[in-house]
Amino acid sequence: MKGLTHFISAIATASFFPQVVRMSATPGAQIDGAQSSFILALAGLYGIMPDTLDFKFGRFFETAEIDVYPDPRNPDAQAIADTLGSAMDRAIIENREIRIQFHTVQLSADHWRQYQIAFDAERQEVAVVIGPVVTTSQVAFAGTEPDNRVGIYRLKHARLKPGGARSTTVDIMSGPMYGFRPGQDHVLVDFLPWHRTWSHSYVVGAALALPLWPLALWMNWPSAWLYPLIAFLGFSTHVTEDLTGHMGGSLFWPFFRERTRGLCWFHAANPDSNFVTDYIAVTLILFNLDRFVTKLIPLSAPVFFLLFLIGPLLLYFLPRLVSTKPAPKARRQDSVQGVIEAHRRQAAQEELLDESESIVG
Amino acid sequence: MTEYLTILTFCLAGTLSGAIISLIPSLHIYNTAGIALILWTHIEGVIPYTAVAPFFLSLVVAYAFLNTIPMTLIGAPDESASVTILPGIKYLTLGRGFEATLAGGIGSLIGILFLSVAMPLIYVAMPFIHKILAPHMHAILMAVIVYMLMSEWPKGEGLGRTTWERFRQAWRNVFAGLVTFGLAGILGLIVTSRTLVSPDAGFQNIMPVFIGLFAIPGAIEKLLSRETIPPQHISSSVELTRGDIGWSTLQGVIAGGMAAYLPAVTAGIGGILAGHAVARRGDRLFIVSGGIAKVLYYVGAFLLLYCVTPLTPMGIGRGGLSIILKPVLQPLPRELPMMIGAILLSGCISFLLLIPSTRLTIRLLSRVHYHVLYWATLPLLVVLVVFITGWAGLALMLIASCIGMIPVFFHSRRSNCMAVLLVPIALNMAGYGDTILRLLGLD
Ligand SMILES: [Zn+2]
Numbered sequence: 094m095k096g097l098t099h100f101i102s103a104i105a106t107a108s109f110f111p112q113v114v115r116m117s118a119t120p121g122a123q124i125d126g127a128q129s130s131f132i133l134a135l136a137g138l139y140g141i142m143p144d145t146l147d148f149k150f151g152r153f154f155e156t157a158e159i160d161v162y163p164d165p166r167n168p169d170a171q172a173i174a175d176t177l178g179s180a181m182d183r184a185i186i187e188n189r190e191i192r193i194q195f196h197t198v199q200l201s202a203d204h205w206r207q208y209q210i211a212f213d214a215e216r217q218e219v220a221v222v223i224g225p226v227v228t229t230s231q232v233a234f235a236g237t238e239p240d241n242r243v244g245i246y247r248l249k250h251a252r253l254k255p256g257g258a259r260s261t262t263v264d265i266m267s268g269p270m271y272g273f274r275p276g277q278d279h280v281l282v283d284f285l286p287w288h289r290t291w292s293h294s295y296v297v298g299a300a301l302a303l304p305l306w307p308l309a310l311w312m313n314w315p316s317a318w319l320y321p322l323i324a325f326l327g328f329s330t331h332v333t334e335d336l337t338g339h340m341g342g343s344l345f346w347p348f349f350r351e352r353t354r355g356l357c358w359f360h361a362a363n364p365d366s367n368f369v370t371d372y373i374a375v376t377l378i379l380f381n382l383d384r385f386v387t388k389l390i391p392l393s394a395p396v397f398f399l400l401f402l403i404g405p406l407l408l409y410f411l412p413r414l415v416s417t418k419p420a421p422k423a424r425r426q427d428s429v430q431g432v433i434e435a436h437r438r439q440a441a442q443e444e445l446l447d448e449s450e451s452i453v454g
Numbered sequence: 455m456t457e458y459l460t461i462l463t464f465c466l467a468g469t470l471s472g473a474i475i476s477l478i479p480s481l482h483i484y485n486t487a488g489i490a491l492i493l494w495t496h497i498e499g500v501i502p503y504t505a506v507a508p509f510f511l512s513l514v515v516a517y518a519f520l521n522t523i524p525m526t527l528i529g530a531p532d533e534s535a536s537v538t539i540l541p542g543i544k545y546l547t548l549g550r551g552f553e554a555t556l557a558g559g560i561g562s563l564i565g566i567l568f569l570s571v572a573m574p575l576i577y578v579a580m581p582f583i584h585k586i587l588a589p590h591m592h593a594i595l596m597a598v599i600v601y602m603l604m605s606e607w608p609k610g611e612g613l614g615r616t617t618w619e620r621f622r623q624a625w626r627n628v629f630a631g632l633v634t635f636g637l638a639g640i641l642g643l644i645v646t647s648r649t650l651v652s653p654d655a656g657f658q659n660i661m662p663v664f665i666g667l668f669a670i671p672g673a674i675e676k677l678l679s680r681e682t683i684p685p686q687h688i689s690s691s692v693e694l695t696r697g698d699i700g701w702s703t704l705q706g707v708i709a710g711g712m713a714a715y716l717p718a719v720t721a722g723i724g725g726i727l728a729g730h731a732v733a734r735r736g737d738r739l740f741i742v743s744g745g746i747a748k749v750l751y752y753v754g755a756f757l758l759l760y761c762v763t764p765l766t767p768m769g770i771g772r773g774g775l776s777i778i779l780k781p782v783l784q785p786l787p788r789e790l791p792m793m794i795g796a797i798l799l800s801g802c803i804s805f806l807l808l809i810p811s812t813r814l815t816i817r818l819l820s821r822v823h824y825h826v827l828y829w830a831t832l833p834l835l836v837v838l839v840v841f842i843t844g845w846a847g848l849a850l851m852l853i854a855s856c857i858g859m860i861p862v863f864f865h866s867r868r869s870n871c872m873a874v875l876l877v878p879i880a881l882n883m884a885g886y887g888d889t890i891l892r893l894l895g896l897d
Pocket residue numbers: 143144289293331335
């Protein structure tokens with residue numbers, strides 16, 4: 094899930110505590126326990142914190158053994174594929190973890206060279222496809238792909254597990270890191286090995302929330318115990334929400350360091366799951382704020398949620414329910430496979446041609 | 455009958471005034487409200503009571519439509535500039551500035567239509583939302599502050615051999631953002647506490663600060679830029695799909711709605727939040743939704759004053775214009791249809807004005823270098839500040855300019871400057887403003 098989604102849902106979680114909602118109100122409107130507390134914002138702060146720890150701090154302390162900087166003027170797909178594939182092989186031969194960092198190819202302030210990294214367990218191959226030039230909004234300039242744009246490396250020692258590695262597109266901002274570890278009879282592939290490890294652990298969340306207790310006591314804030322609890326719940330909301338994606342998290346780091354796999358319900362950047370979660374969270378916050386303090390909504394809970402949650406969400410999906418056009422997301426994935434397939438067919442033909450020439454010649 | 459004619463006349467006059475104000479580049483809507491205030495002190499008594507609201511409404515409608523022109527066409531590009539270039543400027547470098555301006559105008563037109571159609575729903579729902587959120591407004595603003603600060607990620611990947619080198623390189627813009635936010639926040643606390651007027655009513659104090667934070671650095675940035683504007687293509691159509699319009703409307707309405715309702719949250723901040731919520735990318739989406747958000751922010755905020763219900767007997771006062779006109783206006787819900795009529799009329803005229811004005815500006819820019827326009831703007835801004843706020847205001851403007859220059863040099867978010875209002879309003883609403891000032895030794 095995205096940062097805003099974690100942020101708002103953490104606040105929504107906190108809003109289920111009547112005492113939290115009341116202490117958040119400004120005094121004056123005859124509200125019991127009102128004290129202008131910023132505790133709801135605290136929930137949001139802890140809700141966004143796991144990713145902040147990763148992307149603002151953690152990643153700078155993780156270095157990769159191999160850095161891949163494709164040549165901006167003449168990117169060499171085969172060389173990149175070789176580097177990637179041999180790193181996987183080496184992880185098996187040398188029986189240790191090897192990390193490889195792919196870097197973005199920035200051409201100017203707003204132009205980037207896109208490239209894709211694909212893993213094929215069926216053929217035991219890794220492939221790199223150089224893509225078009227794209228803008229920072231990831232809009233591609235058609236026809237800017239180079240001629241020789243596919244590189245394929247056949248794995249020699251490492252064996253890929255079906256579904257064991259995810260293909261990625263590298264274009265703007267920063268590129269991904271992969272970690273390869275020898276597994277029982279496969280090579281284990283970690284995508285962004287520094288992401289969602291220690292930072293996405295309930296234990297770390299508790300450890301980061303606990304210092305708020307003495308702080309709140311020292312500041313003389315009423316109900317001091319609520320601050321660490323709400324912070325912990327905000328943090329936990331994030332860790333739990335991330336389980337719906339592909340990556341999961343190291344839920345009980347440092348006791349269990351292994352990163353669990355997610356439920357794979359949605360891709361983390363899926364606009365629909367993010368927007369729907371945001372919208373549900375906002376409706377819940379509004380409902381809870383009213384339920385515990387103002388008590389103004391003249392509707393019963395089912396009617397309220399039918400009118401303001403189900404209705405608008407139906408409206409959100411309606412245009413796509415009536416339209417028959419396929420989702421554009423699927424097509425992009427197809428196109429990578431398509432390019433690799435076309436390349437294979439061409440290579441096979443050339444091979445055939447070479448052979449026939451040699452026979453004739 | 456004569457009453458209608460009077461209203462119609464002042465609608466047209468307002469539209470024209472707004473069009474003229476919008477030609478001054480780099481102005482912020484708060485500055486426009488300031489100019490409206492000066493206008494008001496001169497024409498108070500000249501305008502008949504029934505035409506006051508339509509006049510100023512038309513003024514902000516025209517401003518919302520036509521300031522797309524300087525925003526798109528004179529915001530010159532710079533190759534060395536930040537990683538994310540605003541889509542409008544990108545279109546300009548591709549020679550498609552005309553199309554971008556028109557797309558923004560179409561967005562504003564959608565905004566006007568949305569307000570006209572949704573006003574009954576807004577009228578029923580907003581009083582409830584307002585009453586429910588009001589006791590927590592300080593917490594909501596603090597949440598916006600926290601999110602703004604937490605969501606500015608390091609740009610690029612941080613090249614360098616050691617951890618520290620990579621960290622420092624990637625954190626430059628994040629750190630610059632934090633410094634900008636902190637300094638602007640402190641400046642805001644000082645400015646609002648010194649004058650004993652409520653933070654968003656002190657236009658005389660806020661105006662030089664806003665010109666300093668936004669207009670002056672914007673002008674200097676463009677004067678430092680060595681880029682030239684390529685020849686612009688006057689296209690006869692704007693490419694917009696149904697999807698573009700749908701997603702833009704969703705994003706623009708969320709952005710503009712938040713900016714209109716939440717104090718100190720601008721269309722820029724609303725745009726960042728709404729962009730993250732809708733999570734769809736695209737330059738056209740950005741441009742069109744920006745046009746929608748501006749209308750809701752400038753115009754919708756004022757219409758909230760007409761939400762006079764048993765829950766909100768005084769209406770919901772939001773935005774600069776409301777604060778200026780509230781003392782003289784007694785809004786009645788039955789005047790709403792007339793206000794909708796006024797914005798529809800002014801919106802249509804503004805859109806029609808937009809097309810030839812854009813053409814004219816493009817022709818002008820092919821003859822006159824945009825630097826000349828900015829050299830003309832700077833003294834104008836200084837004169838405006840001195841004229842309204844005196845030499846103290848000028849000093850304030852200079853201090854604010856120094857803070858406003860930080861994002862220009864470090865390519866961090868300019869909206870961090872909005873801490874100048876966000877911080878004092880959030881803290882004062884919660885009742886902590888004085889405590890913080892004392893802690894800083896500033897009281
Ligand atoms: Zn996460």
